[in-house]
Amino acid sequence: MEPQAADNPLADLLRRLGWNPEHLIARINEVRAGRGCGPLDPKSGYSWVRTNPALPHPDNQRDALTVLGIRAERPVTAAELGWDGPRTRATRRRHLDAPADAPLDALLREITQGDLMDRRHMLILTGAATTAPALALLLSPNSALAAAAERGGSPSDKVIDNIDRAIQDLRDLDDTDGSGTKALEWAGGLWQATARIVNGATGDNANVRRLHTAFIELSEQYGWMAFDNNLHPQAQRIYHTGMRLAAEKSPHPAARHATSNLLASAAYQAAWLGQHTEATAFLTVAERTNTAAGTTPALAAVIADRRLFAAGRRGDTEDLRRACDSAHEQLDRSGPDSGAPWWCQWLSHTAIDAATGRAWLAARQPHHAEPYLTRRVTATTLGYPRDHMLAVLDLADAHRQSGDTDQATELHDTATTLAEHVDSPRAQLRLQQLTTALTH
Structure with a gap:
């Protein structure tokens, strides 16, 4: 444990409150969990109580002042703690910190040099910083690849076939075993290795186009797994890197369809975080990108399914109903032999009903x-333990909100048993939140 400076205002306040820096970080992490954010490192508060302290980032300052004020039973200000001055610590700017402003080759170069996605100072992007990579897709030239001067350096069919199979295997692993640490490490390694191949590929030919499509698909899958691990800043940058490649290099239909799917997943994350304006922007670009590439009804159904969830999160029940109808209609248009991309084939009418239940629950x-969530619990199987656990948790929360505490508690206990076989930090956090809600 690092010593606390005697003349540090925060250290002095913590001593008077009977806390150490780890107590402070634990309370801050409770606030962050309520927003769906990942936790700070338990030791990160010690740098704030040194003789020459580091200043917390403004977001962390706000959380710290909130929890300190609750503990002290009075307002605690930044000036009182000496936090009202400029932050002096300089960090080297990384392109992955601002994917909207970075050229693709710089992003790929950073990815290939090592995984930069676990740095603690990464923040969740909001506003224009979130949506700029998506909006760039609407402005990308249709002849981006046609301008390539070289025609060589493209990977072989066999290499791309193996990348495609690895992405599908990764999806299967995530669906059945969850996206915990080991699976996420594999996804990150695959993403990094594929980025190296993308960075070295040149020319405009079928294999380069397949490679770009595969990298966008992989960015969607890896981003989703980071989201499931509550690593929201990392997920954003992964999604944005896929968007950046699409904007600069891949105007062809298969890549545009993959990009629409990636945008829909980014919208789901934004809605989960309460970034409603950003979620709407992602979904709008996803719909336009799907249309520009030649509308695929199955993909349109996926986008509508994500719009359904976003509408529920912001309490827009009219849009919720419209999105539900649209999702079912587009899925009917798709049909079993429509040739839809493999990553659309998870969606079914049962899955749309499940999303409808989640949306109504989010809308309070x-x-x-x-009724939707009850059918969802029945329809999910133990072969997909994460989905089954989340279904039980959603139904438990619905009973809790309705005032049926006994039924909610019984379902909560079922979910607790299921949690022993689920490797998903998002599902575990959801269980913790429900536990807290039922005990208060």
Whole structure:
């Protein structure tokens, strides 16, 4: 444990409150969990109480002042702690910190030099910083690849076939075993290795186009797994790197369809975080990109399914109903032999009903949600333990919101048992949140 400076205002306040820096970080992490953010390192508060302290980032300052004020039972200000001056610590700017402003070759170069996705100072992007990479897709030239001067350096069919199979294997692993640390490490290694191949590929030919499509698909899958691990800043940058490649290099239909799917997943994350304006922007670009590439009904259904969830999160029940109808209609248009991309084939009418239940639950209308969520619990199987656990948790929360505490507790206990076989930090956090709600 690092010594606390005697003349440090925060250290002095913590001593008077009976806390150490780890107590402070634990309370901050409770606030962050309520926003769906990943935790700070338990030791990170010690740098704030040194003789020459580091200043917390403004977001962390706000959280710290909030929890300190609750503990002290009075307002605690930044000036009181000496936090009202400029932050003096300089860090080297990384392109992955601002994917919207970075050229693709710089992003790929950083990825290939090592995984930069676990640095603690990464922040969740909001506003224009979030949506700029998506909006760039609307402005990308249709002849981006046609301008390439070289025609060589493209990977072989066999290399791309293996990348494609690895991505599908990764999806299967995530669906069945979850996206915990080991699976995420594999995904990160595959993403990094594929980035090396993308960075070295040149020319405009079928194999280069397949490679670009595969990297966008992989960015969607890896981003989703980071999201499932509550690594929201990392997930954003992974999604944005895929968007950047699409904007600069890949105007062909297969890549545009993959990009629409990636945008839909980015919208789901944004809605989960309460970034409603950003979620709407992602979904709008996803729809336009799908249309520009030649509308694929199965993909349109996926986008509508994500719009359904986003509408529920912001409490827009009219858009919720419209998105539900659209998702079912587009899925009917798709049909079993439509040739839809493999990553669309998870969506079914049952899955749309499940999303409808989650949306009504998010909109705080549990009586509308319960019938959908009850069917969802019945429809999910133990072969997909994460989905089954989340289904049980959603139904438990619906009963809790309706005032049926006994049924909610029984379902909570079922989910607790299921949690022993689920490697998903998102699902575990959801269980913790429900546990807290039922005990208060």
